[in-house]
Amino acid sequence: MPTPNRIHVMSESDVRRAVARMSREVVERNGGTEDLVLMGIHRRGTHVAAMIRDEIEQSEGVQIDSGSIDITLYRDDLEVVGPRPIVGGSELPTGGIDDKCVVIVDDVAFTGRTTRAALNELGDWGRPKRILLCVLVDRGGRELPIHPDITGRDVQVLEGQRVEVLVPELDGRLGVELIQTETEDA
Amino acid sequence: MTETVPPLGKDLVGLERLTAGQILQILDTAEPFKEISERRIKKVPVLRGKTIVNLFFEASTRTRISFEFAEKRLSADTVNISSSGSSVVKGETLVDTARNLEAMRIDMVVMRHGASGAARFLADRIPSNVINAGDGWHEHPTQGLLDLLTIRDHMGSLDGLKVCIVGDILHSRVARSNIYGLRTLGAEVAVCGPRTLLPPMVEELGCHVFPHIEDAIQWADVLNVLRLQLERMESGYVPSLREYNRIWGVTSERLDAAPRDLLILHPGPMNRGVEIDSDVADGSHSVILNQVTNGVAVRMAVLYLLAGGRPEKAEAAKQGAES
Numbered sequence: 001m002p003t004p005n006r007i008h009v010m011s012e013s014d015v016r017r018a019v020a021r022m023s024r025e026v027v028e029r030n031g032g033t034e035d036l037v038l039m040g041i042h043r044r045g046t047h048v049a050a051m052i053r054d055e056i057e058q059s060e061g062v063q064i065d066s067g068s069i070d071i072t073l074y075r076d077d078l079e080v081v082g083p084r085p086i087v088g089g090s091e092l093p094t095g096g097i098d099d100k101c102v103v104i105v106d107d108v109a110f111t112g113r114t115t116r117a118a119l120n121e122l123g124d125w126g127r128p129k130r131i132l133l134c135v136l137v138d139r140g141g142r143e144l145p146i147h148p149d150i151t152g153r154d155v156q157v158l159e160g161q162r163v164e165v166l167v168p169e170l171d172g173r174l175g176v177e178l179i180q181t182e183t184e185d186a
Numbered sequence: 187m188t189e190t191v192p193p194l195g196k197d198l199v200g201l202e203r204l205t206a207g208q209i210l211q212i213l214d215t216a217e218p219f220k221e222i223s224e225r226r227i228k229k230v231p232v233l234r235g236k237t238i239v240n241l242f243f244e245a246s247t248r249t250r251i252s253f254e255f256a257e258k259r260l261s262a263d264t265v266n267i268s269s270s271g272s273s274v275v276k277g278e279t280l281v282d283t284a285r286n287l288e289a290m291r292i293d294m295v296v297m298r299h300g301a302s303g304a305a306r307f308l309a310d311r312i313p314s315n316v317i318n319a320g321d322g323w324h325e326h327p328t329q330g331l332l333d334l335l336t337i338r339d340h341m342g343s344l345d346g347l348k349v350c351i352v353g354d355i356l357h358s359r360v361a362r363s364n365i366y367g368l369r370t371l372g373a374e375v376a377v378c379g380p381r382t383l384l385p386p387m388v389e390e391l392g393c394h395v396f397p398h399i400e401d402a403i404q405w406a407d408v409l410n411v412l413r414l415q416l417e418r419m420e421s422g423y424v425p426s427l428r429e430y431n432r433i434w435g436v437t438s439e440r441l442d443a444a445p446r447d448l449l450i451l452h453p454g455p456m457n458r459g460v461e462i463d464s465d466v467a468d469g470s471h472s473v474i475l476n477q478v479t480n481g482v483a484v485r486m487a488v489l490y491l492l493a494g495g496r497p498e499k500a501e502a503a504k505q506g507a508e509s
Contacts, residue, residue: 073230073232073490078493120231121230
């Protein structure tokens with residue numbers, strides 16, 4: 001539901017074009033589709049990963065191995081926020097991740113802590129040949145030395161704003177919006 | 187989406203006071219933890235830096251090891267203390283033992299104790315999280331939870347399910363935790379065993395009573411067969427093991443007469459040929475080893491859920507201990 005507090009950033013076709021370009025970049029960076037594994041970060045990252053997978057499978061005509069990561073158990077803020085209901089476990093791709101080119105896919109890059117947790121979890125699962133980070137939106141604000149390799153769009157986010165990626169499976173539509181969280185500034 | 191479930195609080199003493207939502211939250215949380223034990227590296231860093239003491243005043247193999255695996259797979263640091271070889275045999279009181287452990291800056295205590303109510307007693311006196319691993323005849327909540335999880339895995343839901351607990355109900359903390367948990371989740375519960383081993387007012391817990399095992403087998407979807415502790419025979423509750431097996435034993439002949447296939451649980455350790463025959467224990471409807479596997483996942487879930495939720499109560503307990 002669009003409200004006055006929501007600012008439109010990317011429309012459905014913007015997202016689809018970005019995904020198409022990111023998919024090409026993924027294949028290019030890997031030098032093809034061999035040993036390519038897509039790992040979406042729970043929850044919206046898995047939807048972005050599925051879009052990229054569909055796109056690559058269509059354009060290249062091959063099956064891409066994929067999985068998902070729920071980083072809940074690798075967070076560094078259990079003491080602060082307390083335990084949260086675990087929504088879904090992680091799913092290892094059928095072929096494993098050893099010696100693969102693993103592409104971590106997330107919806108938004110922000111502090112880098114989620115990526116840090118995902119890297120740790122992948123390290124517990126095996127030893128990929130290479131790991132790439134691919135995000136639909138980079139909003140800046142990193143707290144760790146982590147940088148995405150493939151980005152859909154850089155978005156500047158002011159104080160009191162939050163960026164939200166909307167996916168049809170969870171939100172009923174596709175797009176990217178900025179949300180004004182402090183109403184007095186709106 | 188999901189309704190909010192009140193947090194478990196500082197401790198897990200029993201299932202009696204938990205709501206259906208809280209019990210289901212533990213079972214749902216256990217699901218992703220099952221997968222961790224299947225990984226090559228069976229470890230996640232969620233309790234990194236936490237110190238957990240396993241304080242066992244009674245013998246235990248399965249429960250202690252299961253807790254220890256759960257703790258280690260969550261990256262906690264663990265210390266095991268059993269009553270033999272500790273200061274307990276020198277006459278130290280429970281609270282003194284616990285306060286000394288507290289002084290070494292621990293975070294959680296998993297305790298088994300012979301006295302009913304020991305877990306509550308300790309939980310009210312120390313700021314660490316306390317998890318009851320069995321206290322006297324009172325409760326053994328993680329065993330109850332792993333039984334619930336195993337039944338749910340195989341039957342889909344507990345609502346409306348008919349579960350009969352067979353054996354020594356009177357002295358069984360496993361039976362009590364099962365009865366509370368099953369009833370809260372909407373299952374029908376019955377008990378079956380010699381009258382000498384049923385609590386006098388067992389119907390008040392909302393249980394049917396079957397004097398004959400044949401009738402229980404006709405009625406039930408699930409049998410949870412309890413261990414007959416051999417000391418019960420010595421103290422005169424049952425005449426002999428052979429007679430117990432003849433009248434109450436779960437045998438394949440008896441199960442063949444059932445109108446449906448029964449799911450068979452047993453908390454272990456089994457007395458084969460006494461309360462359960464070997465061909466039943468090893469048969470296709472036995473989920474006894476699934477219970478053991480689920481035990482680790484359920485205990486990981488409990489440790490995880492308690493780890494973050496301690497603040498106010500811990501403060502109150504700390505002030506109480508210092509004043």
